[in-house]
Amino acid sequence: MKQLKSIAVAAALVGVTAAPAALADIVKIDGSSTVFPVTEAVAEEFQKSVKGKYKVTVGISGTGGGFKKFCRGDIDIADASRPILTKEMEECRKSGITYVELPVAFDALTVMVNPKNAFIKSMTVAELKKIWEPGAQGTITKWNQVNPEWPDAPLKLFGAGADSGTFDYFTEAIVGKAKSSRGDFTASEDDNVLVQGVSRDVNALGFFGYAYYAENTDKLKAVAIVEKAGGPAVLPSEKTVLDGTYQPLSRPIFIYVSAKSLQKPEVKQFVEYYLTHGPKLAKEVKYVALPPAAYKIGMQRVADVETGTAFGGIAEVGVKIDELLARALKQ
Amino acid sequence: MSTSRAGEDLAALRELIGRHKRRDVMFGIVGLACMMVGVVTLIVLFIDLLIDGAPRFSWDFFTSFPSRRAGEAGILSAWVGTLLVMAVTMVAAVPLGVAAGIYLEEYAPKNWVTDLIEINVTNLAGVPSIVYGLLALGLFVYALGFGQSVLSAGLTLALLILPVIIVATRESIRAIPGSIREAAHAVGATKWQVTYDHILPYSVGGIMTGVIIGLARAIGETAPIITIGALTFIAFLPAAPVQAEFPFVSGEWLFAPFTVLPIQMFNWVSRPDTAFHANAAATGIVIIVATLAMNALAIRIRYRIRQRIKW
Numbered sequence: 001m002k003q004l005k006s007i008a009v010a011a012a013l014v015g016v017t018a019a020p021a022a023l024a025d026i027v028k029i030d031g032s033s034t035v036f037p038v039t040e041a042v043a044e045e046f047q048k049s050v051k052g053k054y055k056v057t058v059g060i061s062g063t064g065g066g067f068k069k070f071c072r073g074d075i076d077i078a079d080a081s082r083p084i085l086t087k088e089m090e091e092c093r094k095s096g097i098t099y100v101e102l103p104v105a106f107d108a109l110t111v112m113v114n115p116k117n118a119f120i121k122s123m124t125v126a127e128l129k130k131i132w133e134p135g136a137q138g139t140i141t142k143w144n145q146v147n148p149e150w151p152d153a154p155l156k157l158f159g160a161g162a163d164s165g166t167f168d169y170f171t172e173a174i175v176g177k178a179k180s181s182r183g184d185f186t187a188s189e190d191d192n193v194l195v196q197g198v199s200r201d202v203n204a205l206g207f208f209g210y211a212y213y214a215e216n217t218d219k220l221k222a223v224a225i226v227e228k229a230g231g232p233a234v235l236p237s238e239k240t241v242l243d244g245t246y247q248p249l250s251r252p253i254f255i256y257v258s259a260k261s262l263q264k265p266e267v268k269q270f271v272e273y274y275l276t277h278g279p280k281l282a283k284e285v286k287y288v289a290l291p292p293a294a295y296k297i298g299m300q301r302v303a304d305v306e307t308g309t310a311f312g313g314i315a316e317v318g319v320k321i322d323e324l325l326a327r328a329l330k331q
Numbered sequence: 332m333s334t335s336r337a338g339e340d341l342a343a344l345r346e347l348i349g350r351h352k353r354r355d356v357m358f359g360i361v362g363l364a365c366m367m368v369g370v371v372t373l374i375v376l377f378i379d380l381l382i383d384g385a386p387r388f389s390w391d392f393f394t395s396f397p398s399r400r401a402g403e404a405g406i407l408s409a410w411v412g413t414l415l416v417m418a419v420t421m422v423a424a425v426p427l428g429v430a431a432g433i434y435l436e437e438y439a440p441k442n443w444v445t446d447l448i449e450i451n452v453t454n455l456a457g458v459p460s461i462v463y464g465l466l467a468l469g470l471f472v473y474a475l476g477f478g479q480s481v482l483s484a485g486l487t488l489a490l491l492i493l494p495v496i497i498v499a500t501r502e503s504i505r506a507i508p509g510s511i512r513e514a515a516h517a518v519g520a521t522k523w524q525v526t527y528d529h530i531l532p533y534s535v536g537g538i539m540t541g542v543i544i545g546l547a548r549a550i551g552e553t554a555p556i557i558t559i560g561a562l563t564f565i566a567f568l569p570a571a572p573v574q575a576e577f578p579f580v581s582g583e584w585l586f587a588p589f590t591v592l593p594i595q596m597f598n599w600v601s602r603p604d605t606a607f608h609a610n611a612a613a614t615g616i617v618i619i620v621a622t623l624a625m626n627a628l629a630i631r632i633r634y635r636i637r638q639r640i641k642w
Contacts (some may be wrong), residue, residue, distance in 0.1 A: 026588065028588075030350075030560075030562075036563065037399065037602075039564075040397075040563075041399040042639065043564055043566070044396075044397075044398055044399055044564075044566060047566055047567070052567065055566075055567045056564075056566070057562045057564065058562060058563055058564035058565075058587045059561070059562040059563055059564075060563045060598070061557075061560075069560075074479070074560075081337045123560045137546065147428075152549055190600065190601045191601065191603065192600065192601060192602075192603075192608075209603070211603040212603040214603070215604050215605060216603070216605075219355040281399075284399070285399055308466075
């Protein structure tokens with residue numbers, strides 16, 4: 001009982017002297033799990049380089065969850081695997097939060113089959129659409145239903161969970177409408193589950209982020225994508241993503257920096273560090289870095305605090321990075 | 332004729348007894364099999380984790396912050412976070428839970444309102460933890476303005492284990508014979524004197540067991556903690572609660588951002604680089620060992636206190 005009393009007294013004392021304002025020098029980041037590995041690497045190196053003078057925290061609450069916190073002013077930077085949407089722009093406007101949009105790297109969604117699968121080298125977007133569109137549910141269950149040259153074998157599908165930005169982008173790029181997909185496939189937010197599934201089933205087909213393929217090249221085989229019938233079949237790689245031929249499944253990933261937070265020295269320094277050291281660190285965590293000019297334009301945007309988005313609240317597919325950076329920004 | 336009938340009866344009786352004995356043995360086997368399902372699963376799981384995670388165990392693993400390089404990553408911020416959150420949980424949940432348990436058992440009038448509260452408390456123990464997380468997000472993080480902090484997380488988990496502590500408190504109070512209360516009342520003790528001098532000391536073993544089992548549950552919780560905004564990458568520790576200069580204690584850590592062991596483990600499991608999976612396994616071992624150690628402590632305390640009681 002005495003112990004309990006002393007604990008209670010200590011708790012009361014601690015409560016009295018509490019001072020939440022002392023957290024001012026922390027750069028707070030939250031958002032997409034796809035962007036997380038890059039931001040984490042930058043945060044780690046940044047903290048080392050300033051010798052603990054500034055601190056950085058990174059959370060994972062998804063692109064949507066990140067924007068929610070961002071527009072409420074809870075965080076300084078939002079990690080986003082897709083551009084900000086109209087609804088989120090509206091929310092930010094209501095709370096008076098303006099932002100600088102900065103593409104930081106490429107992610108290439110990769111379609112994968114089992115390495116023992118001999119008949120698939122490439123697939124067209126039309127074939128993928130035939131497999132993944134909502135109407136395929138329960139009807140397209142064999143490989144030869146998609147293409148008569150393929151064998152009469154069951155089609156086992158694996159894909160990203162419906163809450164992820166990856167699922168949104170894949171459906172948008174392949175089916176033509178975000179979140180529009182068949183439902184009878186093995187879905188998981190944890191991409192390692194998908195890697196396991198595809199690597200164990202000869203008849204499997206799955207899609208997930210390029211980094212998961214790069215770490216498991218012995219267990220998986222990437223499928224070359226033919227954007228338009230008759231066009232070339234393109235495998236995902238640093239080169240094809242950079243020159244824009246791996247389409248429509250390569251996408252830029254972003255950070256959104258609050259203009260108000262940019263006035264704080266720790267946030268400004270962090271963002272500048274991100275744009276200078278980001279390319280090298282992105283490669284280290286198996287993402288494709290943007291062309292150098294893109295980071296230069298980003299630096300300019302930060303210096304001028306140029307706010308707004310190049311997308312106007314609509315998720316687009318297959319935008320080339322040069323064109324994206326040349327666009328006028330919308331509020 | 333009568334002897335042959337007796338012989339038949341005896342044979343039938345023997346068969347009946349034999350049948351019953353066979354059933355007895357059969358149930359024994361089924362029961363053993365049922366028990367083994369649970370035990371073997373846990374052992375296999377633990378051994379699997381050990382095989383994967385054991386190579387990662389080193390001093391550095393406990394003293395390093397998370398990193399993008401699996402070999403350099405450690406759980407320092409995670410275990411410190413877990414420890415601090417648990418401290419807040421205990422300070423908040425124990426007095427509330429024990430007081431509520433005592434009130435319900437010793438003071439509350441026996442009427443339908445009390446019955447209703449009792450049923451609700453028992454049911455609260457079965458509410459999914461994410462519901463507590465959502466409640467806490469609105470209440471602690473925003474309405475009370477504690478932010479995404481150690482304090483919010485600790486209070487959330489306190490809510491979560493409050494029913495466990497209340498139920499454990501009541502059970503152990505109920506186990507004290509009524510004659511003890513009557514004897515104390517007979518010599519003129521007030522209800523509070525009876526409670527403080529007799530009921531509490533005798534039931535403290537059971538209460539501690541409830542507290543520790545509750546904390547062991549809280550240590551592995553992920554969902555409510557993520558909901559209120561625990562982080563994934565954090566490479567610094569909160570300010571120490573004891574300071575060198577006046578006033579020597581600081582509450583800054585209560586409002587510090589944090590992460591906990593299960594979140595760190597979950598993040599590592601879902602990484603593309605398989606080297607991180609060993610880190611996740613090692614973190615899993617730390618969580619399991621902590622939970623088992625807490626449960627062992629609970630059993631030990633109960634045993635010691637039961638020995639001290641002289642009636």
